[in-house]
Amino acid sequence: MDGWQGPEDSSLQPGSAEVLLRGQFPLVPALRHSCALTLTRGGELHIQGVEAGLDSLSTVLKLADCIGCCSFRGGETQEPAAYFSIFCYPFKKGWWDSSASRQRVVKTFQVSRSQDVEENLKLAETWAKKIRELSLPKIPKQEGVTYDLLPRPCQVLVLLNPQSGTGRALQLFHSHVKPMLTEANIAFTVFVTERPNHAHDFVQNGDLSSWNALVVMAGDGLMFEVVNGLMERQDWESALKKPLCILPGGSGNALAASINHYAGNEPAIKEELLTNCTYILCKGLHTPMDLVSLRTASGKRLFSFLSFGWGFISDVDITSERYRKLGNARFTMGTVQCLAKLEVYKGRLSYLPVGETSASSSPYREQSSSSGQSGHHTCYRNGHPSHILPQTVPGMSHVPEGTWPEDSLLVPFNQPVPKHWTVEPEEEFVSIFAIYQSHLGADYVMAPKAKLHDGSIHLFYLKAGVSRTALLKLFLAIQKGTHMDLNCPQLRYIPVRAFRIEPFVAAGLMTVDGEMLPCEPVQGQVQNQLCRIIGGP
Amino acid sequence: MGGSASSVPPDLLGEYQELTFLTKQEILIAHKRFSELVPKEERDQILSARVPKDKVVTLPELRANPFQHRICRVFSTAEDGDDSLSFEDFLDMLSVFSDAATSEIKSHYAFRIFDFDDDGTLDRKDLENLVNCLTGDADGTRLSTSEMDQLIQNILEESDIDKDGTINLSEFQHVISRSPDFASSFKIVL
Numbered sequence: 001m002d003g004w005q006g007p008e009d010s011s012l013q014p015g016s017a018e019v020l021l022r023g024q025f026p027l028v029p030a031l032r033h034s035c036a037l038t039l040t041r042g043g044e045l046h047i048q049g050v051e052a053g054l055d056s057l058s059t060v061l062k063l064a065d066c067i068g069c070c071s072f073r074g075g076e077t078q079e080p081a082a083y084f085s086i087f088c089y090p091f092k093k094g095w096w097d098s099s100a101s102r103q104r105v106v107k108t109f110q111v112s113r114s115q116d117v118e119e120n121l122k123l124a125e126t127w128a129k130k131i132r133e134l135s136l137p138k139i140p141k142q143e144g145v146t147y148d149l150l151p152r153p154c155q156v157l158v159l160l161n162p163q164s165g166t167g168r169a170l171q172l173f174h175s176h177v178k179p180m181l182t183e184a185n186i187a188f189t190v191f192v193t194e195r196p197n198h199a200h201d202f203v204q205n206g207d208l209s210s211w212n213a214l215v216v217m218a219g220d221g222l223m224f225e226v227v228n229g230l231m232e233r234q235d236w237e238s239a240l241k242k243p244l245c246i247l248p249g250g251s252g253n254a255l256a257a258s259i260n261h262y263a264g265n266e267p268a269i270k271e272e273l274l275t276n277c278t279y280i281l282c283k284g285l286h287t288p289m290d291l292v293s294l295r296t297a298s299g300k301r302l303f304s305f306l307s308f309g310w311g312f313i314s315d316v317d318i319t320s321e322r323y324r325k326l327g328n329a330r331f332t333m334g335t336v337q338c339l340a341k342l343e344v345y346k347g348r349l350s351y352l353p354v355g356e357t358s359a360s361s362s363p364y365r366e367q368s369s370s371s372g373q374s375g376h377h378t379c380y381r382n383g384h385p386s387h388i389l390p391q392t393v394p395g396m397s398h399v400p401e402g403t404w405p406e407d408s409l410l411v412p413f414n415q416p417v418p419k420h421w422t423v424e425p426e427e428e429f430v431s432i433f434a435i436y437q438s439h440l441g442a443d444y445v446m447a448p449k450a451k452l453h454d455g456s457i458h459l460f461y462l463k464a465g466v467s468r469t470a471l472l473k474l475f476l477a478i479q480k481g482t483h484m485d486l487n488c489p490q491l492r493y494i495p496v497r498a499f500r501i502e503p504f505v506a507a508g509l510m511t512v513d514g515e516m517l518p519c520e521p522v523q524g525q526v527q528n529q530l531c532r533i534i535g536g537p
Numbered sequence: 538m539g540g541s542a543s544s545v546p547p548d549l550l551g552e553y554q555e556l557t558f559l560t561k562q563e564i565l566i567a568h569k570r571f572s573e574l575v576p577k578e579e580r581d582q583i584l585s586a587r588v589p590k591d592k593v594v595t596l597p598e599l600r601a602n603p604f605q606h607r608i609c610r611v612f613s614t615a616e617d618g619d620d621s622l623s624f625e626d627f628l629d630m631l632s633v634f635s636d637a638a639t640s641e642i643k644s645h646y647a648f649r650i651f652d653f654d655d656d657g658t659l660d661r662k663d664l665e666n667l668v669n670c671l672t673g674d675a676d677g678t679r680l681s682t683s684e685m686d687q688l689i690q691n692i693l694e695e696s697d698i699d700k701d702g703t704i705n706l707s708e709f710q711h712v713i714s715r716s717p718d719f720a721s722s723f724k725i726v727l
Contacts (some may be wrong), residue, residue, distance in 0.1 A: 093656055333709055334716025339671055340603050341722040469672040476687050509718060
């Protein structure tokens with residue numbers, strides 16, 4: 001009756017009520033109360049108070065919500081009892097809450113059938129192990145997409161910006177993240193950044209072999225540093241196989257909000273968003289993510305995971321101190337002023353719509369006379385485009401550009417875009433915005449249908465002539481994701497695989513993943529599934 | 538036309554350069570543009586003339602500015618409150634909106650401009666007036682009540698640090714300092 005193992009019949013469907021383990025254990029700390037536990041193949045732990053009138057103890061824990069279960073000895077050396085604890089984070093909603101959020105539920109049971117502590121421990125571990133197995137997320141099966149789980153045990157590197165989220169990131173890590181990682185048996189090392197580019201330099205040059213995943217706890221700007229730092233490694237290809245993970249370090253974060261959205265959760269902000277994202281990390285499912293390879297006329301090449309924009313971006317909070325509240329797009333007093341001015345920017349926009357099948361015929365390379373590196377050389381050398389700022393970025397020679405993925409859809413700036421691209425006839429814009437995730441900020445659902453690996457850049461542009469009122473209404477609608485329903489005649493949306501923006505004058509802010517760039521011609525294309533990220537599907 | 542307007546005497550010119558962010562060149566241009574707003578009869582007495590608000594807002598640089606009336610109100614030293622600008626008022630205004638003015642000065646004056654009831658804080662009513670200036674007053678262009686509420690909620694959540702329902706000068710300046718576009722858009726160059 002106590003602790004026997006039910007028959008394991010693998011021919012039964014998962015989700016079934018087949019009993020795998022059954023037992024009766026006292027619940028800690030109310031050890032007088034015994035609970036009957038039933039563990040089913042369908043991933044449920046039924047807990048029933050044994051004595052009459054103990055219905056308050058009865059509950060069912062769904063192991064889909066469980067992040068860990070461990071067995072351990074008692075504290076006293078003489079004590080023969082062993083224990084196992086199960087850690088769950090189901091969604092719960094109090095009547096005062098507007099939406100459900102994950103709340104911690106911990107149950108600890110005592111195993112003391114035997115006088116021998118080793119026997120008790122063995123039984124406790126049998127339960128813990130089975131519970132852990134049943135808690136593993138199901139790996140989705142999707143054509144062309146490889147999902148995977150973090151190994152257990154597992155070590156992660158947490159790159160944390162202490163300034164993030166008005167300085168609370170480190171405190172939030174200790175209060176919200178660390179306990180969950182411990183419960184999920186994920187070991188971690190915290191790397192606290194001390195300056196801009198600190199993380200970039202570390203991931204570019206450091207030995208990352210001892211970590212199974214790289215976790216960024218900060219704003220999108222730090223993730224940008226990490227992605228680009230990894231790309232600059234000689235072994236970038238294998239380095240990028242290591243899953244990345246975002247934990248929102250402060251009040252807002254576009255990638256975190258998007259990951260939360262893809263997981264099917266209701267929108268969340270602040271600590272709730274942090275708990276949701278930490279939970280997603282603890283479950284360990286990771287998936288490929290598209291990156292966008294961006295090139296500038298001055299010869300820079302960058303990898304972007306979130307967005308590119310030019311012009312009035314309704315205050316996607318861009319600051320020179322890049323991590324403060326990054327991605328928390330809000331209407332602020334600064335926006336009021338920009339709206340009062342409402343600049344119009346002149347330039348040419350061209351793009352390759354999704355669905356156009358043929359790629360450009362020739363690979364992206366300069367027609368330069370530099371000594372014959374046939375094959376894979378793709379960077380700018382002695383660039384001769386006329387209207388463009390000079391020259392190779394110094395120090396590029398050590399960068400493994402030659403092995404970087406080809407931008408097969410792009411041609412150099414001094415050539416017109418390929419024939420099957422569309423050139424937008426309108427040349428006056430208030431704003432052009434390309435986004436590849438669903439959210440632009442915790443409150444901004446720009447592209448609700450976007451996915452981590454949909455091979456698309458969601459291109460939005462706002463032509464000149466839009467009134468301030470229309471712009472305000474658009475802004476408000478973006479917060480609900482209903483901006484396309486407004487049918488604003490100046491707003492256009494088209495999913496593309498590549499684009500080129502050529503400002504006629506260097507005016508207006510340009511940003512990549514929230515980082516400011518000097519204003520100059522820029523083009524980019526999707527690089528499918530270039531890296532991996534914790535989350536999904 | 539004959540008879541150019543009187544120019545700025547050199548000692549005053551020097552003083553204006555000291556007291557404002559404007560360069561000598563900018564002051565002279567301002568003088569010229571101001572004199573065009575002044576009726577012919579008063580052109581020898583420019584330095585003591587006052588230009589009514591209605592004429593000031595005809596300047597192309599102000600015509601499209603939704604806060605043109607508040608700008609005149611803030612910079613006007615007219616004792617009878619008619620919002621007219623003297624030449625020195627005009628220079629003060631251009632100085633704040635000039636390239637050389639610091640962000641702190643600009644944000645200080647932006648605050649005053651947005652403070653419609655001149656009571657030293659930006660409360661709900663001020664913010665409503667602000668938004669209405671941006672959208673215009675015509676029936677088709679105003680926001681609905683719920684849209685207005687949502688917008689004001691946004692602004693307060695972002696800027697009202699002590700959560701007292703109003704935005705004071707230092708909260709305002711703090712928020713503005715995070716907008717790199719602010720200084721460049723808060724500019725009037727003749």
